[in-house]
Amino acid sequence: MQELKTLRYTEEGQVARVELLRDTINMRMVRELTAVCDHLEDESEATIVVFTGAGDDFCRGIDFRDFRPDQPVDIHGFNKWEKACVRIERLPKVTVAAMQGEVRGGGLQLALVCDVRIASPDAVFQLPEVKSGFLPGMATFRLAKYVGLGRAKRLIMQCPEFDAHKAVALGLIDEVAYDLDEGVQAAIDNFLPVHPVVVQLARRLLNESYATDFENAIGNFLAAQHRAVTQTAFLETLKRARQEDGGGD
Amino acid sequence: MPERPRILSVGTAHPPDRYTQDDILERFHTDSPAVKALYKASHIHARYLYLPEPGPDGRPHETMSELLHKHRQGALYMGERAIRRCLEPLGLGPRDVDYLVVTNSTAFMLPGLTAMFIRHFGFREDVHRTDVVGMGCNAGLNALNPVAGWAAANPGRNALMVCCEVNSALYIDDDSIGNAVVNSLFGDGCSAILVRADPGDAERLAPRILGFNSHIIPEAWAAMHYRWSEEHGRFGFILDRDVPYVLGTHAEFPVRRLLDAFGLKKRHIKHWIIHSGGKKVIDAIKYTVGITEHDVRHTVGCLRDYGNLGSGAFLFAYERLVREGTVRRGDYGVMMTMGPGTTIETALLRW
Structure with missing residues (x-):
């Protein structure tokens, strides 16, 4: 992997950790997130990836210093960010966002592409973009699926700040953890054992469920299910079931 | 070279x-x-x-x-x-x-x-x-x-x-x-x-054909075949209902070998030109090769507008891709056809 300056990447057993070393997102961080995805897909044996902030805050959104007010805004930078988010959303791993302090803008967008979101009680959340004159990325696409359309409109258009308990009540995050490390460990334990192919298929079908009609969804499901049941994990399950039965019919 | x-x-x-x-x-x-x-x-x-x-x-x-x-x-x-x-x-x-x-x-x-x-x-x-x-x-x-x-x-x-x-x-x-x-x-x-x-x-925006990879599944040789009908005095085509699943189980292998041979990953492939075999076949390829609905848009579109055209179908999808105008110089594409044998054929292109 290339040298990382905005992220710290570590791997211990099945768990990879991606710490955000900056509290705002710049283009370098977007590139490095993509490089981390390359590594996770191509080389890493990890089955779980935890995204966390290195400092007091998880992430406060994009770094406006990347932009020059006297020059036209480069829309492709936004596209690169979205591509990095999709890469994370489709990783063949379980992804966990462990958040503390400020979780704003792009930070919250990043959390939305993870499979589970855990925050410490001090965390504050906000999608402030619209009041700053731009859009909160593809949170415009994902948020309503977590919280419902009405709440999504309020969160995106009124830009309120809210705390971790409120975030749980909204369905935006899964849990408040008084000890974030313990909370993350508990979440990891809850996911084990991780069968990467099956996890990826389940998540893909869930993500597609809002945009696919039933006729297409059932076809997709059968194709995915066939792939799942030809993996070793399911064959092992069948073998175990047989042994527990004493091998009889 | x-x-x-x-x-x-x-x-x-x-x-x-x-x-x-x-x-x-x-x-x-x-x-x-x-x-x-x-x-x-x-x-x-x-x-x-x-x-x-x-x-x-x-x-x-x-x-x-x-x-x-x-x-x-x-x-x-x-x-x-x-x-x-x-x-x-x-x-x-x-x-x-x-x-x-x-x-x-x-x-x-x-x-x-x-x-x-x-x-x-x-x-x-x-x-x-x-x-x-x-x-x-x-x-x-x-x-x-x-x-x-x-x-x-x-x-x-x-x-x-x-x-x-x-x-x-x-x-x-x-x-x-x-x-x-x-x-x-x-x-x-x-x-x-x-x-x-x-x-x-060299100046034309026309893909070079870089290589091929094949995969045959001999145990599924009868999944698609012509069978002589005494009753009708002609051949009929037998299409086993498990064809999508047989193809699904194996489709990733030739793709992986093809890409490995060129040091490429799936994410480097911008364009997928796939035979419009049928809805279930396309679904199976989508979920086993791990490509999106967008990747198979022309395959699905050709199936909708023409049905399965047999050997020439993938070139109808190719023609739509070319006409769409989204291809850029340097893009990689994979062609994929599947049929009796049972077989899956792949080719790597680069524009």
Whole structure:
């Protein structure tokens, strides 16, 4: 992997950790997130990836210093960010966002592409973009699926700040953890054992469920299910079931 | 390193008459709810076919010799158009073609379609020719492999590959669900590409053919096959219902080998040009190869608009991709066809 300056990447057993070393997102961080995805897909044996902030805050959104007010805004930078988010959303791993302090803008967008979101009680959340004159990325696409359309409109258009308990009540995050490390460990334990192919298929079908009609969804499901049941994990399950039965019919 | 062959042009053609699934059900007075449901669930909207007038009982009655005549006429009609549409944009005509390869699986002919096309369309008498017959839906890539090899060995010379299938000349009409599956799926179509290895073409936005990878599943040899019907005195096509799942189990292997050979990952592939085998087949490929609905948009679109065209189908999808105008220099693409054998064929392209 290339040298990382905005992220710290570590791997211990099945768990990879991606710490955000900056509290705002710049283009370098977007590139490095993509490089981390390359590594996770191509080389890493990890089955779980935890995204966390290195400092007091998880992430406060994009770094406006990347932009020059006297020059036209480069829309492709936004596209690169979205591509990095999709890469994370489709990783063949379980992804966990462990958040503390400020979780704003792009930070919250990043959390939305993870499979589970855990925050410490001090965390504050906000999608402030619209009041700053731009859009909160593809949170415009994902948020309503977590919280419902009405709440999504309020969160995106009124830009309120809210705390971790409120975030749980909204369905935006899964849990408040008084000890974030313990909370993350508990979440990891809850996911084990991780069968990467099956996890990826389940998540893909869930993500597609809002945009696919039933006729297409059932076809997709059968194709995915066939792939799942030809993996070793399911064959092992069948073998175990047989042994527990004493091998009889 | 010698110049890699490029696909310089593509042309397609289909019969003049277009039928929606409902048109076909009505035309042949199909009452069976199961068959009607099958047609509706095919994810095919319309097909271009050579259909006979219904007999007094509302069913088609074509003799074997009528089917063979139809095949010949259909191949001439579509072949002439597909070849012309492929060659004209390059300022070429049949006389400029040095190597002619035709794939076909919908009738047995001797001499084959290459000889018929040469006789009717004015190819040179010294044109090299090869008929690739009986290989089914995957044949386009089985043929492209030697076409690319010939082009690489004969720099600057023109190889024309034509994939021509008259599926409406091969069917059995009875009340079985098996035949209804086949009869609801296939359409008639012909596509042609011109392949040439010439440094002079370097400026064109035309993909180089970098390599191939094949995968055959011998234990599934009977999943798709022609079977002689004593009752009807002709061949019918057997399509096992497990075909999508057999293909799904194996599709990732040739793709992985193809990409590994070039040090590429799936994410480097911008364009997927996949045979429109049927909705379930496309679904299986999507979830096993791990590609998106967007990646298969032209495959799905061609299935919707033409049905399964057999060996030439993937070139209809290729033509749509080219016309879409989204391809950029340097992009990688994977072509993938699957069919009897059971087999999956792949090719790697780079624009």
